[in-house]
Amino acid sequence: DVKVTQSSRYLVKRTGEKVFLECVQDMDHENMFWYRQDPGLGLRLIYFSYDVKMKEKGDIPEGYSVSREKKERFSLILESASTNQTSMYLCASNTGQGATSGASLGELFFGEGSRLTVL
Amino acid sequence: QQQVKQSPQSLIVQKGGISIINCAYENTAFDYFPWYQQFPGKGPALLIAIRPDVSEKKEGRFTISFNKSAKQFSLHIMDSQPGDSATYFCAASMNRDDKIIFGKGTRLHILP
Numbered sequence: 001d002v003k004v005t006q007s008s009r010y011l012v013k014r015t016g017e018k019v020f021l022e023c024v025q026d027m028d029h030e031n032m033f034w035y036r037q038d039p040g041l042g043l044r045l046i047y048f049s050y051d052v053k054m055k056e057k058g059d060i061p062e063g064y065s066v067s068r069e070k071k072e073r074f075s076l077i078l079e080s081a082s083t084n085q086t087s088m089y090l091c092a093s094n095t096g097q098g099a100t101s102g103a104s105l106g107e108l109f110f111g112e113g114s115r116l117t118v119l
Numbered sequence: 120q121q122q123v124k125q126s127p128q129s130l131i132v133q134k135g136g137i138s139i140i141n142c143a144y145e146n147t148a149f150d151y152f153p154w155y156q157q158f159p160g161k162g163p164a165l166l167i168a169i170r171p172d173v174s175e176k177k178e179g180r181f182t183i184s185f186n187k188s189a190k191q192f193s194l195h196i197m198d199s200q201p202g203d204s205a206t207y208f209c210a211a212s213m214n215r216d217d218k219i220i221f222g223k224g225t226r227l228h229i230l231p
Contacts, residue, residue, distance in 0.1 A: 035221075040128065040223060042125075042208060042221050042222055042223035042224045043163070043208060043221040043224075044221075045218065045220075048218060058218070090162055090163070092162070107153070107168070108155075108163075110162030110163050110164065111162050112161055113160075113162055
């Protein structure tokens with residue numbers, strides 16, 4: 001089974017702190033994504049990556065950065081956390097367009113989420 | 120053009136009833152329409168998906184109906200059960216683009 005693991009389920013940070021959210025997938029997926037989930041707003045894409053050291057902005061990249069040094073690992077960084085970044089953060093991965101794995105093209109595999117509270 | 124609009128925001132259905140969630144899109148380049156199911160404390164997981172070359176896809180009690188001309192698609196849950204209580208997200212993507220755009224979600228509660 002595909003597994004996407006987010007290192008921290010719950011975090012409490014103070015305004016201005018630097019926050020790292022780590023995500024690891026074990027299916028050799030090319031693509032990795034970070035979403036944030038807020039009530040009534042659904043899943044909004046922050047950043048995504050098609051390959052190692054590549055990154056692209058999603059719909060709400062402001063206040064965030066990402067790092068993908070290895071294929072299996074995708075990190076979300078909040079350089080200076082603010083209270084409006086209190087949210088549930090979800091990491092996901094899927095196969096690239098040219099891949100031949102058994103998963104349905106486009107099927108996203110999500111981690112269980114990291115709930116971040118910024119005080 | 121990238122938006123996927125989902126309704127209703129919340130839905131309460133009696134056990135055994137039919138749950139219906141609707142989605143609409145604008146971008147005619149979308150060619151893959153999945154539905155994700157999310158239980159509390161878990162990440163979303165793919166439930167069922169459809170491509171626009173068919174008008175309906177059924178998997179067990181779950182059916183997607185797709186209307187290409189109206190740019191609408193819907194999820195029907197037949198014989199709804201309390202275990203179906205979850206948040207459901209419709210989504211869309213383009214084959215040339217791995218990015219998936221989600222609706223805002225529907226919180227479904229099935230009364231026992």
